[in-house]
Amino acid sequence: MPFNIGLSGLNSAQADLQTTGNNVSNAGTTGFKRSRAEFGDVFAQSFGGVSQTATGGGSRLLDVSQQFSQGRMEFTENGLDLAIDGEGFFMVSDEGGNYYTRAGEFQVDRDGYLVNNQGQRLQGFEPDDPGSTDTGFNTGASDDLRLQTGASTPQATSEIEALVNLQSDAPVLDPDDFDFEEPESYNFSTSLTVYDSLGTARDAQIYFQKTGSQEWNAHARISNGTDDDGNPQFLDSDPIPLEFNGSGQLTSDPEEPFTFTGLFNDADPLEINFDFAGTTQYGGDFAVNDLGQNGFASGRLTGVDIDSSGVVFARFTNGQSSVLGQVAMANFRNPQGLEQLGNNLWAETFAAGDRTLDAPGSGNLGEIQAGALEASNVDIAQELVNLITAQRNFQANAQTISTADQVTQTIINIR
The missing domain is CATH 2.60.98.20 (Flagellar hook protein FlgE)
Structure with a gap:
């Protein structure tokens, strides 16, 4: 029995070391959320036994819980870098499948779509009136966000x-x-x-x-x-x-x-x-x-601006602007229930609850900060302390097995 208790402690300490090591290795990963190993005791009591005199059976890993605290803002010189200040996720699509991320490293592909570094397209809402800068958006359905790369339409003087x-x-x-x-x-x-x-x-x-x-x-x-x-x-x-x-x-x-x-x-x-x-x-x-x-000539695209509510503006050489769309933002009742897929992506699960999709800044959704990225929320100093603690726990449980071995040898040697 002592061997099993010590072994369970070793496994728990090993899981703690792996979780902490994963956090440390992703300290520089954009939008990464640190995890925490959570443990529970193993307590076995037979029917009719006396609980006051029962001993525990060791420990086991209950959950590796994601911690969705806010990471710090790191400002860049790229206007298509986006950070979320608050709750929510960007939604990206790949061949019809939807995924969620906090990493806002976006760029324009050859077809004019806003994509992440894996080629997945950022989702957004289409404007009701693309020719107006005071338009509403169809938040009932999302679609791939695409930048207009051709010349803007001229307007005759009236x-x-x-x-x-x-x-x-x-x-x-x-x-x-x-x-x-x-x-x-x-x-x-x-x-x-x-x-x-x-x-x-x-x-x-x-x-x-x-x-x-x-x-x-x-x-x-x-x-x-x-x-x-x-x-x-x-x-x-x-x-x-x-x-x-x-x-x-x-x-x-x-x-x-x-x-x-x-x-x-x-x-x-x-x-x-x-x-x-x-x-x-x-x-x-x-x-x-x-x-x-009130007339103007056609113009070439000179730049794209994204405001705090996720509205994407295109600027042209004729001094005009047009609205191309609005970034869609998703959220879940229980973000910790999302499935981690790697590559800064999460997938929906039953445990995460129903998905809500709306404009940035609405409800409990955070706002968009363009020209910035959200850094990992890993605190290196805290993780190094956790490594030391997990190491000590591992050593202590190894000592438990060593002591149990000595006791067993003593019993075997009794004549």
Whole structure:
């Protein structure tokens, strides 16, 4: 019996050494969670025996329990490195199977998908409106997160906002004499760039002609390539009347957009609404206080940003951004019940409980820290102390077997 007790103690100490050694070997593994060997005593009592005088039968390993405490953040220079600050797991997929990990070392594969170092694709939620940066997400179903690697879609100019001051003492000119090519036929002008439906940039000029004491006409001209002889061509608008009151405030503003047709590159007609709200007629000099439009050209992908809620933004050379998706985050009622698969992966089990899948930062889920990785939660100093303790336990149980052997030899030698 003493031999079995000592042997059980050796096995327990050996399991403790192996568990601690595994923790130490993974001290540098991203997202690793340390384990703890948990033991119980072996106590056998026969039916009708006296418990007060029964001796124990040794020890045995009950469980190797995973400890899901937070690891420290280690910041990197890679924007696709992701760390979870709080509870939850990244979900990755491999040929339809789902796995869970705390290791956020992601990269882009040849097809544009976000993958880990084993080629498994990070799961996320698709945006309801990819063209908007204020979109919701379909959190009812997850899919592979993919980065848009092509050019972004251009947007044709549909509105021009012009906030100017038209000099009140400017001379009145004959509207019938207006000519884009004759500077004497208008009082002031300004210019900006607009874009057609193909993203082609076009020069746009706005000319202002005073036609009465408090009346003006605005004329717009948009470049339209060149003719066969290389002469520049233009598309012109009709006069846009502007009227002011005695305080210099604008009292009229165009209500219908003007359509420019016949664009040289067969782009869709440009329907542009001219917004002169805020334009004044004061005694000061002509001044352009604000001039803008809402179109833009196509753009190439320059970078990807991921915010704390897991929303993936793509940035393009045209200054625009688009939402590509949102990182999905999973959690379980009992994370310690997950099955360890190696390679920083866990799998679902019945013991882990039901899986919940939602956006980072919602409910009890942690937030995303981009450009960082979660280090192992192994405390080397504590593990080294545990190694010493497990070694002492092993030596003590070996001594138990040695002592039992000496006692047995003494009994055998009795004559």
